[in-house]
Amino acid sequence: MQTPGEFVREQVTTVRETVDRVAGSVAESVADAPSVASVSSQVGDFIREQRSAARVSLRELARAAGVSNPYLSQVERGLRKPSAEILASIARGLKISAESLYEQAGILDRRSGNPDTVAAIRSDEALSERHKAVLLELYETYVREHRAAAQTSSQPAAETRISKESA
Amino acid sequence: MQTPGEFVREQVTTVRETVDRVAGSVAESVADAPSVASVSSQVGDFIREQRSAARVSLRELARAAGVSNPYLSQVERGLRKPSAEILASIARGLKISAESLYEQAGILDRRSGNPDTVAAIRSDEALSERHKAVLLELYETYVREHRAAAQTSSQPAAETRISKESA
DNA sequence: CACCTCCGCTTGCAAGAGCTAGCACCCCGG
DNA sequence: CCGGGGTGCTAGCTCTTGCAAGCGGAGGTG
Numbered sequence: 001m002q003t004p005g006e007f008v009r010e011q012v013t014t015v016r017e018t019v020d021r022v023a024g025s026v027a028e029s030v031a032d033a034p035s036v037a038s039v040s041s042q043v044g045d046f047i048r049e050q051r052s053a054a055r056v057s058l059r060e061l062a063r064a065a066g067v068s069n070p071y072l073s074q075v076e077r078g079l080r081k082p083s084a085e086i087l088a089s090i091a092r093g094l095k096i097s098a099e100s101l102y103e104q105a106g107i108l109d110r111r112s113g114n115p116d117t118v119a120a121i122r123s124d125e126a127l128s129e130r131h132k133a134v135l136l137e138l139y140e141t142y143v144r145e146h147r148a149a150a151q152t153s154s155q156p157a158a159e160t161r162i163s164k165e166s167a
Numbered sequence: 168m169q170t171p172g173e174f175v176r177e178q179v180t181t182v183r184e185t186v187d188r189v190a191g192s193v194a195e196s197v198a199d200a201p202s203v204a205s206v207s208s209q210v211g212d213f214i215r216e217q218r219s220a221a222r223v224s225l226r227e228l229a230r231a232a233g234v235s236n237p238y239l240s241q242v243e244r245g246l247r248k249p250s251a252e253i254l255a256s257i258a259r260g261l262k263i264s265a266e267s268l269y270e271q272a273g274i275l276d277r278r279s280g281n282p283d284t285v286a287a288i289r290s291d292e293a294l295s296e297r298h299k300a301v302l303l304e305l306y307e308t309y310v311r312e313h314r315a316a317a318q319t320s321s322q323p324a325a326e327t328r329i330s331k332e333s334a
Numbered sequence: 335c336a337c338c339t340c341c342g343c344t345t346g347c348a349a350g351a352g353c354t355a356g357c358a359c360c361c362c363g364g
Numbered sequence: 365c366c367g368g369g370g371t372g373c374t375a376g377c378t379c380t381t382g383c384a385a386g387c388g389g390a391g392g393t394g
Contacts, residue, residue: 050296058342068383073343080381083351084251088274096296097289097303098275099266107251108265120287121306126280128316131309135302142298149295225372238352240372247351250381337393344387351381357374364367 043087044078046104050094051076065093081105210254211243213271217261218243232260280310 051061062069074080091098102108218228229236233256241247258265269275
């Protein structure tokens, strides 16, 4: 069905649309239940949400992450708690940061607050001014998109196919 | 007056090229499905170094970390690879950040560039995980370009590699 | 209908994590 | 001399991880 390459392709398309301001409601709903308690053992749910959002099958992700599909299935349903390496592999396969997975697993402490991303980019000496501008513009577009997606998913949501309220 | 949007629009070509390169490397790494870092012995050495530096006995650290002393011994000598939880416990017992231990374990990637910016993007709750990944890739590519441009004598950013930038 | 492929899940098994108990060695105080 | 307590390491065990094989079901071809 969908190869990892196709997945990346999709992301690229998303970026292009974003940059061009086509604003075609790309809307990946990423449910990240911020201040919900009892997050600790919900890694499996989080993984499944991310995987569904990327529209990747269990077997695809398993192959991309280098784990067996039955095991990934069990991890997603919370029957197994994967080791650090496996967790990192899955994060890699999902193309999300390993930190966020670890935070979901309750292994790393959630970094608090909003260290101002904009300020960080602006004051970054390792970037040229042009690149700063591009990054900031892209960042703001993403933020808008994310906010829009969050609102859509809280509404009855005709377009969104991933339901976050399955807790 | 040039709005930021127009300015970015001018840079669209640049972004596209960059994204294409990033996508290529991402696809490579995903299709690769690498065997996730040969972990063990470095972490053990690192732990033992930290423990000796803190003048803490093996049993003491084991008690502080909530693991058995023989097991900690085996971990330090690389005979066992501890789970993420145990690793975090040990980090807590050593009073060092879990991230640094994880980086030593090769479980978390050390990113290039300004750690503040990276941390800001990663911990930004207004971004989806996938957008974080895209922004980080783009950011690192820019950093590499900038660095290459600074060093006019070296080769100009010929290859885009994903993470694992050797410091 | 049979036949194929992919989906996710269940089942048994090898390998390894992590524990308790016990080893040998060292330095002090009787 | 003999405890007693400190260091780290070894042996054996239990339980989990993670995999290969196989299950029934959904969807597409002929």
